[in-house]
Amino acid sequence: MTDLQAILDGIYTELKPRIGEGRVADYIPDLAKVDPNQFGLTVTTVDGKIYSVGDSAVPFSIQSISKVFMLTLALGKVGEQLWKRVGREPSGSAFNSIVQLEEESGIPRNPFINAGAIAVTDVVISGHAPREAIGELLRFVRYLSDDDGVTIDGRVAKSETHTGFRNFALANFMKAYGNLEHPVEHVLGVYFHQCALSMTCEQLAKAGLFLAARGSNPVAGLSVVSPKRARRINALMLTCGHYDGSGDFAYHVGLPGKSGVGGGIFAVAPGIASMAVWSPGLNKVGNSQLGAVALEMLAARTGWSVFGD
Amino acid sequence: MTDLQAILDGIYTELKPRIGEGRVADYIPDLAKVDPNQFGLTVTTVDGKIYSVGDSAVPFSIQSISKVFMLTLALGKVGEQLWKRVGREPSGSAFNSIVQLEEESGIPRNPFINAGAIAVTDVVISGHAPREAIGELLRFVRYLSDDDGVTIDGRVAKSETHTGFRNFALANFMKAYGNLEHPVEHVLGVYFHQCALSMTCEQLAKAGLFLAARGSNPVAGLSVVSPKRARRINALMLTCGHYDGSGDFAYHVGLPGKSGVGGGIFAVAPGIASMAVWSPGLNKVGNSQLGAVALEMLAARTGWSVFGD
Amino acid sequence: MTDLQAILDGIYTELKPRIGEGRVADYIPDLAKVDPNQFGLTVTTVDGKIYSVGDSAVPFSIQSISKVFMLTLALGKVGEQLWKRVGREPSGSAFNSIVQLEEESGIPRNPFINAGAIAVTDVVISGHAPREAIGELLRFVRYLSDDDGVTIDGRVAKSETHTGFRNFALANFMKAYGNLEHPVEHVLGVYFHQCALSMTCEQLAKAGLFLAARGSNPVAGLSVVSPKRARRINALMLTCGHYDGSGDFAYHVGLPGKSGVGGGIFAVAPGIASMAVWSPGLNKVGNSQLGAVALEMLAARTGWSVFGD
Amino acid sequence: MTDLQAILDGIYTELKPRIGEGRVADYIPDLAKVDPNQFGLTVTTVDGKIYSVGDSAVPFSIQSISKVFMLTLALGKVGEQLWKRVGREPSGSAFNSIVQLEEESGIPRNPFINAGAIAVTDVVISGHAPREAIGELLRFVRYLSDDDGVTIDGRVAKSETHTGFRNFALANFMKAYGNLEHPVEHVLGVYFHQCALSMTCEQLAKAGLFLAARGSNPVAGLSVVSPKRARRINALMLTCGHYDGSGDFAYHVGLPGKSGVGGGIFAVAPGIASMAVWSPGLNKVGNSQLGAVALEMLAARTGWSVFGD
Structure with a gap:
């Protein structure tokens, strides 16, 4: 899937001029100090490959x-x-x-x-x-x-x-x-x-890969949860993962995911890949503004939406 | 996909003793008169095949x-x-x-x-x-x-x-x-x-097939909506299709769907099939009790859940 | 009680420069046309006397x-x-x-x-x-x-x-x-x-006099309700008579009363008098702005508040 | 006002068989231990007289x-x-x-x-x-x-x-x-x-007498608040003094008052008297059951309701 790196690179190039958009969460003093001009994105596929762009190795507060x-x-x-x-x-x-x-x-x-x-x-x-x-x-x-x-x-x-x-x-x-x-x-x-868990996009995408892979972690090689439980956690993320913006995320992105006010979003394409995006500026419902845009682009270009290609 | 008919037959055989469960909606006088001892299920695949069991040719009020x-x-x-x-x-x-x-x-x-x-x-x-x-x-x-x-x-x-x-x-x-x-x-x-639209499971499954087939109706052969719009309608069904039981349906079944108080449920396996189930008795959140059970069985046995197989 | 007419005259003189304040209700088209530059006030005492100032003989829509x-x-x-x-x-x-x-x-x-x-x-x-x-x-x-x-x-x-x-x-x-x-x-x-009842301040004050007079209408001379029921209606007016401004009216005026969006307020000093004031401009909780001010002045100057003199 | 003692005695005699009614508050462990078979009532008039019946000298938790x-x-x-x-x-x-x-x-x-x-x-x-x-x-x-x-x-x-x-x-x-x-x-x-203030009916009635006496304490002889502020505190008690039972208390008793889950109720007849009643059993809105009944009887027999005699 060499195309995948190309897709990520394309997204990064397009979004670069917009990095810094949105508003950094200010209700937690230590989060308010984060430099908003950062953007990272990592995709890990169920066959164990890792694709990254931008600040994907910079740790951030994963919050929720x-x-x-x-x-x-x-x-x-x-x-x-x-x-x-x-x-x-x-x-x-x-x-x-x-x-x-x-x-x-x-x-x-x-x-x-x-x-x-x-x-x-x-x-x-x-x-x-x-x-x-x-x-x-x-x-x-x-x-x-x-x-x-x-x-x-x-x-x-x-x-x-x-x-x-x-x-x-x-x-x-x-x-x-x-x-x-x-x-x-x-x-x-x-x-x-x-x-207050501090993780990079790469760490986060890898940590959640089991949810894309029938409950097993193909990197570590072991079962974490049953396939049924993995599906159910994914279902909960899709319906409830973005507070009052969950319906909107499903509508635009179409992947189970969970966001945090630190500007990270973790998402799953069941059977295919897990991914983590990070950009500190939030949109008005409290999710990473560029992060959501990046995932919408990624889902559209890969056809990974769970609601059809 | 000869297995599919076998799966439907298996579900029907297992559920047969339970037909009549739940409570028929009584707030609309004319619905209250419906015989609760009915159950029909139809699956239409994107390649145009139709699989049915039970009262799949009996018209019912599709309501919502x-x-x-x-x-x-x-x-x-x-x-x-x-x-x-x-x-x-x-x-x-x-x-x-x-x-x-x-x-x-x-x-x-x-x-x-x-x-x-x-x-x-x-x-x-x-x-x-x-x-x-x-x-x-x-x-x-x-x-x-x-x-x-x-x-x-x-x-x-x-x-x-x-x-x-x-x-x-x-x-x-x-x-x-x-x-x-x-x-x-x-x-x-x-x-x-x-x-008050009155449809059979077969009619309903066919009518909604475009949502499983990138917005086109493979039976009639024409585009109904764009692939993007089909995905979005599916997303709305998944997050909002069952009132206050939407989270539960996603958790147990894992397919975009829409229920009605007449006891019907329509659901979509994107890229694969559309389906309609009908059984008048409702569960306590107002969805067909056996209908939801049947779709949970179907999704589990086919691996069609959008949240992973 | 010759002083009473003097009190009313004093209130009228003081409020005259402010007549026209507030905002006429506009959600009922025919009320929106009313000239805001009007103010009337009538007090009827339980001994049958009537005291008035201003536009007390002009009919207005009593509404609520x-x-x-x-x-x-x-x-x-x-x-x-x-x-x-x-x-x-x-x-x-x-x-x-x-x-x-x-x-x-x-x-x-x-x-x-x-x-x-x-x-x-x-x-x-x-x-x-x-x-x-x-x-x-x-x-x-x-x-x-x-x-x-x-x-x-x-x-x-x-x-x-x-x-x-x-x-x-x-x-x-x-x-x-x-x-x-x-x-x-x-x-x-x-x-x-x-x-849509259309009444003047004089008609309204007289119509409600029974609530100040132990349930009987001293003008007409007959019992309308029992003394107990009169008390209870007064209690309801005091706690609930001004929508979400009821607490405020009790705090500032201290009399059982009922307001209407036509700009009228009816109030009762139990055992003493009933009164009606009218001025079309409303305050932000929907009660007559000058009407409420006039009644606060009246209660303060007469010592009629039910909460002490 | 020798009649007042007779009225109190009459109320006490009538209510005696009912002492113990209602349910003692149990959400605060130490209140749950109180013996429900107690009833006290004290009235203090603005001329400094004190009238009591029952357990008026027993301290109780005045709570709210x-x-x-x-x-x-x-x-x-x-x-x-x-x-x-x-x-x-x-x-x-x-x-x-x-x-x-x-x-x-x-x-x-x-x-x-x-x-x-x-x-x-x-x-x-x-x-x-x-x-x-x-x-x-x-x-x-x-x-x-x-x-x-x-x-x-x-x-x-x-x-x-x-x-x-x-x-x-x-x-x-x-x-x-x-x-x-x-x-x-x-x-x-x-x-x-x-x-957790612990007071007897007698102490409580005396402590609140200033609210009946234009803001001054006739016992201690000094001004506590202005007459206007006394009226306003009374207004707040009448509209808000009994949680979601305030309207009901105004309807049945017609006096400004404040209740506590310890089973006490303090009330004011402006210009006339203050009073305190105590009986631990509560009614379903959380006010002293017999206390409310006693005050309704007292207001009816004295004509002290602020809404008319």
């Missing part, structure tokens, strides 16, 4: 994309029992809405809105000290990406702790409804650290 | 599935301008919620909730008398299914008119916000008639 | 103030059974919110928001043709004000019918929940006519 | 009634500027709803719902250590009631701290919107202690 890995761990621990604690429906409202939570008595709508991810984290913690839960996640992601260079950025984690009042509100709210087993501070401690 | 055809007509008329009148995001609430509409100032969340479909109908009417708009839809569906036997059940349409207070509320509400061009009575007259 | 008289009729018909159809709590949202109605399954929060008043009208219609129900209200108001000059402005009623989509939405919505006995068109026909 | 005293302190500190931080409209929803807060961007609807009271507490803290703010409140209430026996129940305060997840959610939520100046833990520390 970490929810995909945490969800995978939680499903591994409790299986379909997880759905007693969190729903599977798109939320129809902003990523940190508390209204939804009140209307549904403390059960978050899906595992990718903040409240849902906090509940998922609570499940992963089970039987662990907070520090161990973070360690488990870090080991898991390093294993998946086959790269011990993946780290957690302590300053970003701390930065979130200090400004994360809304997440404290969500967590306390779920606690009030009995949908949080561990102390709020423990759960959020882990949550803020998971969001 | 008609929204897919009306959306296709509306996009043909005004193109992407349509999205000024209606959104593209999953709704996160019941199919006939008026709350959403108030919060978003009369712009329905997507074209598949009732309010959105009413706005779409208003677009299709444009420049027509109501009777002509219904005629246009009927001709379109007959053309797509290559079958002049498709009819509109006048009694069902009338039955809805008399009990459709909530739809009258939705339409008047949009009118109050200036998001309805024609008189409420005209728009709902067309809307109730479109929902 | 009519809900007080309709509520009185409905309580006369079904007594406390009325509260099965409508609540008694302040609404915490705009006067025509449909959200509330969905959350509470078709039971309006109180009889003074539009939905509640529509339900009250449905109760009054019971056993009547629409025309008779309007006739009953007109006779009642003429009797209370001891003045056959009270009329209904047909053009205003018709004007509302044509633009009242939101009220049609509310009514159909309640109908969907089974909380409307008569056909939507009948109920709204009566509702739009009641809102 | 403390919000009236805290509001008085806050208005004393920042005056009408307070209304930039909190609204003055009835809430139309449960006392601890977070939905409202999100819809109105962190500005609570009124000072008597929990979020509003937390904002008020934040204002009172200003320039204080938490401990000092509690001390100030305690001194204020002791001064008002002319009784140094008023205490704060540390166990109740601690009990709330441990289960007050919803209040932590509300406070963090306001903090996220910038509507909380001090650290969440400090504000809630004070808040939980103010709710």
Whole structure:
């Protein structure tokens, strides 16, 4: 698939003049400092090839994309029992809405809105000290990406702790409804650290390749989840992966994906490839502006949309 | 693909003891009278083959599935301008919620909730008398299914008119916000008639085949929409096609689809096949109970899920 | 109480330079044509005296103030059974919110928001043709004000019918929940006519005097409602009489009252007096701007606030 | 007014067989232990007389009634500027709803719902250590009631701290919107202690007498607030004092009042008397069941309703 590198190069050339577009997230102080003039894109195919352009080797804060890995761990621990604690429906409202939570008595709508991810984290913690839960996640992601260079950025984690009042509100709210087993501070401690995972496009694309490859990691050669579970995680990403912009992403890109406010987007072409794009400037629904454009171009030129070529 | 008939036969044999499960919709008097002990399933492949089991030749009220055809007509008329009148995001609430509409100032969340479909109908009417708009839809569906036997059940349409207070509320509400061009009575007259389309599984699977076949109807041999538009309609079905059960359907079945309270579900395996299933008993989110089960079995056994095999 | 005329004169003199402030309601075409440079105020005391200033003899559209008289009729018909159809709590949202109605399954929060008043009208219609129900209200108001000059402005009623989509939405919505006995068109026909009652400040103050006088009309000399019912209607006016500005009116004026978008406000000083003020320009919560100011001045200078002198 | 004692005795005799009705609040562990078979009622008149029946000398946890005293302190500190931080409209929803807060961007609807009271507490803290703010409140209430026996129940305060997840959610939520100046833990520390004020009916009726007496405390002989501010606090109690039961209380009792989940209700007959009733069993909207009944009887028999005699 030599064409693939050509496609990536073409996308990069076209988007180069636009690098810097969008608005860097400013509600987490340490993210606000990131240089917006960066763009990286990596595609890893199920046969193990890697294609990259731009700043694909620069680490960035993956933020909410970490929810995909945490969800995978939680499903591994409790299986379909997880759905007693969190729903599977798109939320129809902003990523940190508390209204939804009140209307549904403390059960978050899906595992990718903040409240849902906090509940998922609570499940992963089970039987662990907070520090161990973070360690488990870090080991898991390093294993998946086959790269011990993946780290957690302590300053970003701390930065979130200090400004994360809304997440404290969500967590306390779920606690009030009995949908949080561990102390709020423990759960959020882990949550803020998971969001502070620092990865490059290359590491991220490789780490998620198992979702494109029937649940197995062709790089590491081992099964991570069953084919059925891989499909289901992909389904959740497609319907719920971009907050209130999920419908729009499906409409324009047509791939299961998960975005983060650090400007990264991870996406999957089932049976074909996984990919990670990063550009810090966000569009008005909070997803990487150029990242979404790049994936729309990539899906159109490859015919990878799950909705038809 | 002789296996396909065997798969359908297997599903039918397994589900036969469960036929009659679920609860027939009772809020439309004429639908409440339907015999629940029926089940039909048809698959049409992009190479023009047709596979059926059970009551696949019995006409039923397709209800909300008609929204897919009306959306296709509306996009043909005004193109992407349509999205000024209606959104593209999953709704996160019941199919006939008026709350959403108030919060978003009369712009329905997507074209598949009732309010959105009413706005779409208003677009299709444009420049027509109501009777002509219904005629246009009927001709379109007959053309797509290559079958002049498709009819509109006048009694069902009338039955809805008399009990459709909530739809009258939705339409008047949009009118109050200036998001309805024609008189409420005209728009709902067309809307109730479109929902009363009476089709068999075979007719329905054939009518929607263009969505599996890059926008062209391999049976009739002509382009209906562009490949891009076909993908986009599929994306809307996947994220919004089953009201507040859309996430669940994506999770379990993994195919773009649209359900109706008459107990029908239409679904698409892009590039491969279109399919229609019908069984009147509904599950608690208002979709055909056995229909959803049958499609889950079908997707699992064929590996057609868009999220991986 | 010779001072009372002096107080009214003083208020009029002070407010004269401000007459014309606020914004005339424009959503009902016929109201939008009213000259904003008008101001009238009448106080009737329980000993039968009448004090007036300004345009107190000019008829205006009383709009929502009519809900007080309709509520009185409905309580006369079904007594406390009325509260099965409508609540008694302040609404915490705009006067025509449909959200509330969905959350509470078709039971309006109180009889003074539009939905509640529509339900009250449905109760009054019971056993009547629409025309008779309007006739009953007109006779009642003429009797209370001891003045056959009270009329209904047909053009205003018709004007509302044509633009009242939101009220049609509310009514159909309640109908969907089974909380409307008569056909939507009948109920709204009566509702739009009641809102089109045309009265002067003098007629209005006299018509509501029974609420200040233990339920009896000292002018006509007869009991209208029991003392207990008069208190209760006053309580409803105080907590719910000004839509989402009810708390503000209680805070600043301290009298039970009911406002209308025609710029009128009716208020009661229990045991002392009833009063009506009119000035067409509205403030941002939809109540007469100068009317509210005038009543605040009046309550302050007379010590009539129910919350202390 | 020798009759007053007779009226109280009569009410007590009639209600005696019903003592124990309702359900003791159980969400705060230490309140759940209170013996439900208690009932006390005290009336203090503006001429300094005190009338009591039943357990009027037994201290109970005044809970939300403390919000009236805290509001008085806050208005004393920042005056009408307070209304930039909190609204003055009835809430139309449960006392601890977070939905409202999100819809109105962190500005609570009124000072008597929990979020509003937390904002008020934040204002009172200003320039204080938490401990000092509690001390100030305690001194204020002791001064008002002319009784140094008023205490704060540390166990109740601690009990709330441990289960007050919803209040932590509300406070963090306001903090996220910038509507909380001090650290969440400090504000809630004070808040939980103010709710743990332990007072008898006699102390409470005396402490609030200034609200019936044009802002002055006839017992202590000094002005507490201006007559205008007393009226305004009374107005807030009438429209917002009983959460989602405020309209009902106005309808049945007709007096400004504030209830607490400890089973106490404080009420004011402006110009005449203040009163406190206590009975631990709550009705379904969370107010003292017998307390509300007793006040309805008292208002009916004395003619003290602000809405007419």
